[in-house]
Amino acid sequence: MSSIEERRRLFAKYKEDVKTRGKPFFPNAMFHDTVMSLVVVSIIIGLAIIWHETANGTTAGLLGKEYDAKADSGTFSFVPRPDWYFYFLFYLLRIFKWPDSVILGTVGVPTICLVLLLAVPFVDKRTERRLSRRPVAIVASILVVISMGVLTWKGATATESLASENVKKVPTWIKRNKLPPAAVPGANLFAQIGCLNCHSYLGTGGGYSGAPDLSAEGSKGKGIAFQIAHLKNPASVNAGSPMPSFATLGDQRLHQLAVFLEASKGGK
Amino acid sequence: MAVARPPRSRRKQMEAIALYPLDWLEERSGLVGAVKYFLFRKVPGDTNWFQTLGSATLTAFLVQAITGVILAMYYTPDPNSAYESIKHITNDVTLGWLVRGMHRWGASVFIILMFFHMARVFLFGAYKYPRELNWIIGVLLLVLGMLEGFTGYLLPWDQTAYWATVVGINLNGTGPIIGPFLSSVLRGGSEIGPDTLARFYSIHMLVLPAAIMGLIGLHLYLVIRLGVTSPPWSKKAAGAPWIEEDEPEQPARKGLVEPTPRGGAAK
Structure with a gap:
């Protein structure tokens, strides 16, 4: 942990370094940003085309159906499946069993994760940014990626019973x-x-x-x-x-x- | 009282006419200067492609905003016609399938990019002093983005949308103290119905986007104010404590040293 004076000094040095040795945002950095943005838009358009070309209404294609049957609160032949980026949250519920500990899955774990995420810059007050000197940060990020990946994968491959x-x-x-x-x-x-x-x-x-x-x-x-x-x-x-x-x-x-x-x- | 004007070339006159609107705007708003500052502000010379993830996320958000506005022109937030309007957009409206597809998949891309951008900031240690506040704003944007996904999921009003939302809202209700209250506010009653759909639509296209746009503005303001972080592995990372202070900037004793052969080191 570095003192606030030390951190202020280093930020002043950063400003000075950028002033003397930096390059203008335009055109180089802006060119990179523009290329990347075009890639993003192309990917989105590509996904939309693949979705539409391979699916037909309620018939699923490579990326699933365009729409399911109309919502009907009277029929119960449904699978409450969220969008894929919620799988990791949804799958938590299978780890914590109803009714004793379900609150840990719905509120507990997400809240703790959110608080930890917000606390990151206040817990890590060192000025060190090189990954080789930040073992805790590396281990933490690997664990997060693995656990979210596994939960998402589990959610994605959970069998639906017909x-x-x-x-x-x-x-x-x-x-x-x-x-x-x-x-x-x-x-x-x-x-x-x-x-x-x-x-x-x-x-x-x-x-x-x-x-x-x-x-x-x-x-x-x-x-x-x-x-x-x-x-x-x-x-x-x-x-x-x-x-x-x-x-x-x-x-x-x-x-x-x-x-x-x-x-x-x-x-x- | 005729002040003698200096003779001006035709080229100069044309330039003055062309620039007049910009001068007019600058004099009254300072916006031209602001844009100039934004474009020509210095960034560290060693920024790399990983640092385009933030603007990529912004692009994905803009795609959502634009396609969302178009979808809103055709979509009806009413249980009796919502599903039909989605079918109409997908099957009848010119390029409606493309706009809806871009909105549907742009959501996934937006969320993935938010996570990638966040991972980049974390691994670069770019959340450290004095950028803590911008990290917090980023986490809030992530939460709001996920809520956009949750509220948007119901709008097609098909079976998947409906039942995922029924369970989603009910899960909300398991929360302590405010859980049940939150659930009934989201539902607009004890059952999912017309009120729920209108509520989700309003939250999805008014409340959350406004909050997200405001926070993005703040996020960008802080990026410009505080500057972009150098990659931690860079040999010339700006403001890095682990890099020697004194770099031999220019070999000052020019003329005293032998002229070096081409491509050779100065020392």
Whole structure:
């Protein structure tokens, strides 16, 4: 750590050095900036062209669909997938499990990272800028790049479970969880309406958001009424729950789901 | 009272006429001087290509601003017609697909460039005294840029947009104390609906861009005021404590030393 006098002296020297030995911004540096800007615009145009040329509306191309089906709060065949640059944040949620430590993933870790980032110039008050003399900075940046890279990669490659694939698992669920016939309609519903995009059930599903495993939901003894109330408005019985409301399913289907969940005892 | 004018050549007269608007502007605003100062200010002689990442980020932002203005001319922030207006832009409007594609992918490029630019500043140690404030402004710009991504994602009003935002807002709600309040402000009620879309649209194209533009202005002002950092590995880095103070600038004893052969060292 250098004293403020030392840092002031060095900045005065910087100003003097630039005055005596520097070169004007125009034309050299400005030329570099202009070339780089043209490259950036070309890349953006290139991506737009590749996107449009290989995709067709809701048919995905090299860079995905141009648009998905219209938003519909009544259907649940959705995958809550954020844009790729949020994967690292989203995937954190799978490390911290609901409900005990999810707050660490949604608020804790991002806040700590942000505070650390803002604190960088106040923690590192040395005047040294050569990388070979800044081992802490090097290790920190390598760790940040690796962890963000791994989280982004994990988020990008997380498998999405298709409703048609999930339905094929229902017979296995009936066998392993010894589901009574009354629970079968609920099981089919559960497999198709998107529950498995967040929750897992006997090894299927999981998605991005690290929602609890529901294989043994019935052994918690919460009861049908609780399950229905929870599906209608998760946050009303489970404060702060990030799960969306499924009230639009209607009473009959909500009841079927609740029966299925209560009959799920964890495959024992 | 005729003051004798010095005779002027035709060329000088033409120059005076051409420069008159600039002189007029300079006399009333000082803007010409400001631009001259910006263009001809000295920067260290050893700046390199890594240091173009900042202006590259600015370019990506400008692409977002321009394509965003065009998209706003065709987009309708209403749940009943938002999706159709996106389809209309993509399929019917002349070059609409290009403008939308540039906005969609320009967002990714903008965010990547912000991270690259930040990595450059970090590895060059360019956040150090007296540039701490500019680092903080940069971090704020990064956060605001990410929020632009979050709010823009909902606007196409398709399934992906809708459900990612439902979960995104709900995750916000898990935050302590202000979490649930923030969620209901973002939603504009207890459900995602017309109010949410209008709210996100307004935040996306008015609130955040205004904040970002203001901070970019401040960011650039500080860059110009404090100067650009030399690469740390440079042999002639400006103001570097690790470089010997005394450089033999000019061999002062000219004439006393033997003339050196071409390409040879002076000493």
